[in-house]
Amino acid sequence: MKKAIVALSISMALAMTGCGDKSNSQLNEVDTVKTPAASQEQTVEQEYLLLVDKFFKDQLELEPIYATFVGVNDFNDQFGDGLSDEYLTKRHNLNKRYLAEVKKLDRSQLPADLRLSYDMFTYDRNVALADETFPNHFMPMNQFYSTVISMVQLGSGESAQPFKTVEDYRNWEKRLLGFIEWMKQAQVRMNEGIESKVVLPRVLVDRIIPQLSAQLVTNPEKSLFYTPITLMPASFSAEEKATLTEEYTKLIADKLLPGLTELRDYFQNTYLKSARASDGWWGLPNGKVWYQHLANTHTTTTMPVDEIHKIGLDEVARILSEMDKVRQQVGFKGDLTDFFASLSSEPQYFFDDRQGLVDGYMVLKDKINAELPKYFNVMPKADYVVKPVESFREQSAAGASYESPAVDGSRPGVFYINTYNLKAQPKWGMTTLSLHEAAPGHHFQIAIKQELTGVPEFQRFGNYTAFEEGWALYAEYLGIEMGLFEDPYQYFGKLSDEMLRAMRLVVDTGLHAKGWTREQAIQYMMDNSPMAESDIIAEVERYMAIPGQALSYKVGQLKILSLRAQAEQALGDKFDLKAFHDQILTSGSLPMEVMELKVNEWIASQK
Template identity: 50%
Template sequence: MLRPMAMALLCLGLGACALSPGSAPPVAGAERSLTPAAALRLRVLMDSYLEDDLKLAPWQAIYYDDWRFLDRFDADLDDSYLAARATLERRYLAAVEAIDAKSLQGEDRLAYEVFRRDREMEVAGLAFPWHLLPLNQYESPANDFAQLGSGESTQPFQTVEHYQRFLRKADGFSAWVDQAIERLKEGRRRGIVLPRVLVERMLPQLQELGDGPPEQSVFWGPISRFPANFSATDRQRLAEAYRQKIATVILPAYRRLHAMVRDDYLPYARRDAGLGGLPGGAAWYSHLVRLNTTTDLSPAQIHRLGLDEVARLRAEMEKVRQRVGFQGDLHQFFDHLKTDPRYYYRRGDEVIAGYQALKARINARLPQLFATLPKQDYVIREVEAFRAASAAGASYEPGSPDGSRPGVFFVNTIELSAQPKFGMETLSLHEAAPGHHFQNSVLRAQSRLSKYQRYNGYVAYGEGWALYAETLGPELGLFQDPYQYYGHLSDAMLRAMRLVVDTGLHAYGWSRERAIAYMRDNSSMSDEDIVREVERYMADPGQALAYKIGQMKIRELRNEAERRLGKRFDVRQFHDQVLLSGELPMAVLESKIRQWIASQEGKRAG
């Protein structure tokens, strides 16, 4: 999956961008409009939205490599921000609705559909009090700020000015903490609070970030790794400034937040697990389902899809059990795979080395399936210690478009029982190439596309693509080992179980314990991994649904293209069609691919 903060901030504004020499050609059936007035009006409107959005929340620019606001960590929880956000979204929705969509063609029409849907979803989301739940153990600006300050994330520490700007950013973070405390208090008064277990998970994170002397803080990282060209005077001056800022601003902010959560919030946290337990929670969850899946499927429909897919995958797993000659039933096979040390590494560095070897194997075969390859590399790293306890098993953080910062495939090695060897081929396909790394790097290199098209994000598209990438294993020469194929089925089972468990928690009133038991009964996942997964779904309702829903749609479209085009079907062209126009809602992607199929059929007829 994409890192939470990066994923949350990928949807920004759309600016006009001409086709550059050497860039990929426009997609079939997506030529620029022959009636430029409406198209120009749309592009100007989107450019304007981008700038207005940055005026309102300039701190987010760093996540798409705009460094104008490196010193900002702005207040986005106070009443003035919320009012300004509502005004902005309603104004731009009205403006895009005033454009004559019928006069737009090709990519201009795609851009219109995307931008209008974004504004509609933002306006619909104004009805829900997200600001009263400003952080949890899984998505937390407090953790994001620590990653930025570590010197190993998107915040640059290349010049003296970069160092100084982060010092100013720390003041903004301290102010945000005070706002978050007030919103948590308001949520407590209104009964809009987190489940107790999630609050308990937050406490050690906040405590660790606020403890110890400055020199042992994660924020000391940039000081311990000064660029070689810094003078002795600058090093001494910055070290003292960071020591002072960490000791008097950053650490106290974490301590304030930790104390409030421990003493004034935890006693009021709720016992139930799902969003349905909150006032208006059912409507809120339905909105999040639509937002994340980019479909109109209901929680009940998704729950049924999940049950059916779990049954199908169990049957496939049974075939693998029989193929390897395991004597025992499927549950015993699960236990065997969870407990036999042959299937696990002993050290984190061994896990990383295994992925490095796998990377070379996969990269050698990618040209067989892809016409457009990334120019940018990715690196493989262990998840940082301060967030490992609650982080997912793996994640991907996009690199910079100019290649100066590679993409990062993070592997969580805190619990090696959650990193089985038999899952490595599938996980690498998903997080790295041709999954998240491929999708992001190929897209951002398309200079003909606007910034919005290169950075706009939908969970159903991004995670749906990554899950679709897993299914390419046989075409890339993988899954020859039956245990690796089981690993593929196991990961597919995880995404299918998510359809059942996420909707179970938030729409059907399931308890945390029931959700854990369901996943334990249907997989060989470790108990630690199951607990982290279930608590993630509790913290981020609806997000986990998007993986399987998006993958099913992409695979459905490929199957349709293969059926209609027959021998003329070119998988490399199909992948370009999916990847090179930016991230799209599933309905928009469906329309685009069917136009491409029709254009290919027209070539055959001609």
């Protein structure tokens, strides 16, 4: 069956590699933040807004690809040097300096909405400073977040990188040169990781090598990086087209393909033999402490991993019981294991062709959209489209994902559905998947966040996985109230997806804190769900690559449901579900504690 992927955009995946700007020398200053001179009449509110606005601009200069994704095109020609010591120093000083400056402001003098913003800003700076105490830069890519694939997507003409003018094309050439340098720097960092025993598991390296090999074509015109040439606007002159074609062909043939070959050979001939045999983070130096930090970061809580593991076990047991009730309701004669096998194999539960699957989601889009006004006051202006995952990444991509719309409204959001293995995309899983990835899940939350006005920019573009994935999982729950799960098979699909998120609590903590092997994790998921084995393997290897991220879904959903129950109990007849959704969606993505504070203040105001 399908498995929903993280809602992190490609910009975040690239930001993880630390795309920086060497020219930004002012970021090395550690004393004070240079903001416009404050007059005696300037309020704390004005000082705060100036401060966080200055931070956001400095951050974009340090992270040029992130800037492209948020619609700032000043740095479209830069890739960044995000693995260098210089970059790491700049990033540290940026966070340290702004944390010190914001703490000088009197939080109590801010209005309520900016007190929440203040809490988010200080939270972010503290987490960033804690994160840099761990050697993330020794593992700059994995099979799930591949900078190579992300660059292919940027160059596709369907992502954030613009290709409208000759200057746009020149910018992309320069950014590709920066990427080529990054590949060399990545090998240096991975060599340091080998010396420090901070390396990827061997099985993940085995996955990376064919991803890189797939890019190594003999004819530059067959390279996916040649795509912009096939998209040149008709307004370009014949001379401009000829010049750009020659330049791109030469760049790909003489520099890019040799760089990619060198990176592939490095993984194949050097890194693979030094990769670790352990599957979890516990096998790294200080690995259990590092994993607890990652669990805290992704869930935006301080929950011990043992507690998270126990919650997962309890949720798995509860959902299994609900699944068995569905089995009885539909009159299936075998046991639950037999029911799983039936739903995972019988032809009536699957589409025969790829387009039929995509068309089915378009029908669902209209059905769900008709219900949304009953539950929401605020809805996104941007629309979304349903597209199949591109062929070049479909074999390694998750079952589904979402990419946010362009900030300027020029491109809709995209709900990607992986049509590679139709047996992993059962019809009974479609309603819950659409609710999660599109509306009112990721598309609603992320598009609304980008469209906010009157809030600091860092709030419009920041993200917390527990909030964003917790909301998407809550959106699946909301489908029950919308009447979208009256078909017991579709309701089983909802339970199956919820089971995935519950199993993640068990498996992720098992792998990284309790010494589970990859095989143990795969077997646990096979025993407790109807998922296709290929999906289970991809899921487990994803958890191996990005520990802690998978914990955020269920933890976030449980917190939102808890706050809703608290509000319903406190307000009784005064409780307004649309107004509650307004509180959750109209301040951007929030850490769990900040979200709880906001809802509690709203409850008090309604009383």
